[in-house]
Amino acid sequence: MANKRKSFGMCMDIEFPYTDEESDISEKVKRPRIKIKVFSDITKNWEVLDEVLADTGADFCVFPRFIGSLLTEDITKGKYVEIKGVVPGVKLIAYIHNLKIRVADKEFVAPVAIADSDDVPMIFGRVEGLDLFDADFFEGEKLTLSWK
Amino acid sequence: MVIKVEQRFEYVIKVEGKEVWRGLNPTKVFFEIKRQNPRKEISIAWRTKEKVLVCVWI
Numbered sequence: 162m163a164n165k166r167k168s169f170g171m172c173m174d175i176e177f178p179y180t181d182e183e184s185d186i187s188e189k190v191k192r193p194r195i196k197i198k199v200f201s202d203i204t205k206n207w208e209v210l211d212e213v214l215a216d217t218g219a220d221f222c223v224f225p226r227f228i229g230s231l232l233t234e235d236i237t238k239g240k241y242v243e244i245k246g247v248v249p250g251v252k253l254i255a256y257i258h259n260l261k262i263r264v265a266d267k268e269f270v271a272p273v274a275i276a277d278s279d280d281v282p283m284i285f286g287r288v289e290g291l292d293l294f295d296a297d298f299f300e301g302e303k304l305t306l307s308w309k
Numbered sequence: 310m311v312i313k314v315e316q317r318f319e320y321v322i323k324v325e326g327k328e329v330w331r332g333l334n335p336t337k338v339f340f341e342i343k344r345q346n347p348r349k350e351i352s353i354a355w356r357t358k359e360k361v362l363v364c365v366w367i
Binding site: 183196208209210211212225227228230231279280281282283 | 317318320321323326333334335336339350351352353354355356357358
């Protein structure tokens with residue numbers, strides 16, 4: 162079977178080294194964190210979001226409330242959703258907004274769940290996010306995102 | 310009686326990648342830092358002291 166990366170043809174890519182973070186389980190844990198830009202309807206500029214967790218376990222991108230308020234006038238105007246994780250019975254209220262996102266030179270529109278809480282990480286999830294890229298999580302050291 | 314609430318997360322504002330502010334409410338300071346640095350890249354990050362992060366789905 163052909164290597165998907167080779168069959169990708171001419172492509173661009175960007176690398177993000179994993180960052181060392183504290184862990185209860187091991188001394189350190191490395192996490193794939195990326196820098197993205199999101200267009201703000203408030204400032205009419207591309208705002209830079211740093212240390213966003215690239216999370217293949219997340220269906221959608223998720224931003225905390227302040228970040229949402231920086232990007233859109235009223236976060237509650239998005240579609241109401243309840244985000245669930247692995248903790249039974251716990252739900253987080255969020256609102257889906259279609260936001261313009263840039264990863265390096267690649268620009269796209271993705272549905273983003275803006276949480277009604279600030280106690281929520283910035284997450285770059287799969288749908289219209291990571292799935293747009295050939296994502297290579299290389300040996301727990303770096304994430305390379307490639308695209309045509 | 311004083312009730313101390315543990316701060317589990319914080320926002321971090323960076324100018325050209327260098328941290329210049331940390332805290333819970335970046336609303337005013339973010340726009341002030343942007344105003345003071347009109348030609349520089351201002352970025353914002355969210356950090357937690359929680360030591361395990363897990364997946365989410367909707």
